[in-house]
């Protein structure tokens with residue numbers, strides 16, 4: 383097993399002492415495969431219990447898996463850390479070239495600890511880490527400019543990835559993201575703020591190593607099977623044709639599209655901001671993460687006239703997905719692709735998570751309407767659909783001109799706990815709502831999944847099934863799904879390929895790489911990893927009893943009518959018993 387495979391190497395970097403070293407962690411990769419399985423164990427070893435997420439004692443672990451670089455769609459890197467937004471489990475996945483570069487640089491995981499005295503960026507190649515001065519980058523307003531400078535400075539050979547923060551990360555805004563290779567992000571839960579707290583501006587990684595394969599004939603057969611499934615699958619075709627933006631119309635049709643801070647669940651302009659409309663009006667091209675034949679990344683062209691030259695246009699290429707469209711479009715009442723693209727471009731420039739930003743501004747708009755807060759605090763009259771007001775709002779979020787914006791930078795639940803309006807502060811476990819108002823299973827999954835997000839247990843899909851499940855059965859289905867997700871996150875494959883990467887196929891793919899995991903072993907390992915995550919989350923203070931549920935979700939009918947609060951409370955109680963949580 384694993385033999386001389388460099389996957390077993392873990393690179394440790396101490397920013398305080400400017401030291402690095404490599405450890406052979408075969409013990410971890412043999413038992414936990416890679417990705418989130420291994421990263422969870424490293425975080426447990428390294429993280430000081432109860433540490434403040436913005437303290438130097440917080441730890442970032444990036445990890446990839448044995449399929450990375452070997453098979454299509456194993457294109458993601460998982461990052462785990464303590465989240466400054468939720469003060470608990472932080473986990474984020476990003477593609478681009480990050481995973482393949484880490485793997486080809488000769489590592490299965492990279493661990494970052496401590497805090498640099500001065501702004502620094504890391505250049506990792508040929509088994510070495512170079513700590514480079516980033517003072518010149520630290521003052522830049524645009525993350526795009528920082529990216530261009532880094533590309534110039536770090537123009538070595540090999541497959542290269544650049545991860546970097548923007549102004550939001552440096553300002554420690556708790557939903558700041560990390561931008562990966564222009565169009566991808568470690569988007570949610572505030573990894574950008576953790577970078578900022580460590581004075582870590584960016585990481586550049588070059589990979590040049592070959593990856594070992596023993597049984598080449600069998601490897602080829604399995605590779606082809608995955609590849610052809612990926613290019614022929616109707617689901618993958620949808621991702622390629624319209625991208626995740628294809629979800630706008632179906633969700634709107636079932637009253638599942640949170641609109642104007644979920645005062646409504648249907649957006650009258652859904653047709654104008656649909657995936658089809660984006661494709662017709664702004665789509666410039668598609669792109670792919672490294673080693674993925676699907677190319678689901680949709681990139682729009684934003685043409686804006688120069689201020690003094692009305693007939694000259696600056697064209698910026700901006701990636702769009704369902705999440706940002708839903709949180710910035712219907713949530714703020716913005717109703718055309720160009721306005722939404724402008725906002726996505728701006729949050730990208732600053733390095734803010736688009737979903738959280740949209741939800742925070744939607745709460746501020748309603749709070750202003752209800753006179754819970756005043757214009758003296760917001761400095762601008764937010765009103766639904768007013769692009770210019772929201773552009774100013776995003777800029778204030780990162781400039782933080784007053785106490786109000788400092789508080790908004792802590793997340794919507796924190797802001798509401800200070801000013802009022804908890805009943806319409808749309809966060810779950812302190813993470814802002816992704817754009818799904820489908821029913822109880824969706825909300826239970828936001829509440830109980832480790833990331834408080836939609837994509838660990840796909841509760842929104844369960845809401846759309848015709849079955850009538852009890853609270854207990856709903857939790858069982860969600861937990862089973864999330865347990866399986868741990869295997870995909872350990873490999874680390876793209877979740878869009880979950881229908882392709884079945885237990886049998888994964889078992890065969892691992893076998894040609896020297897791992898022996900039967901489909902049943904994989905299922906049991908998924909359960910274990912899931913349990914380990916909650917053990918760590920509980921250690922850091924996660925309590926079901928502390929979860930806040932905004933009343934708004936019970937007031938606005940979802941696909942099958944109004945959501946029953948009692949149903950959700952019972953589900954939470956059952957989950958707590960099932961997982962033996964306090």
Ligand code: SF4
Pocket residue numbers: 455457477478621669670671674675676677678679876877878
């Ligand atoms: S399907 Fe899309 S997100 Fe997934 S690996 Fe391919 S390009 Fe990246």
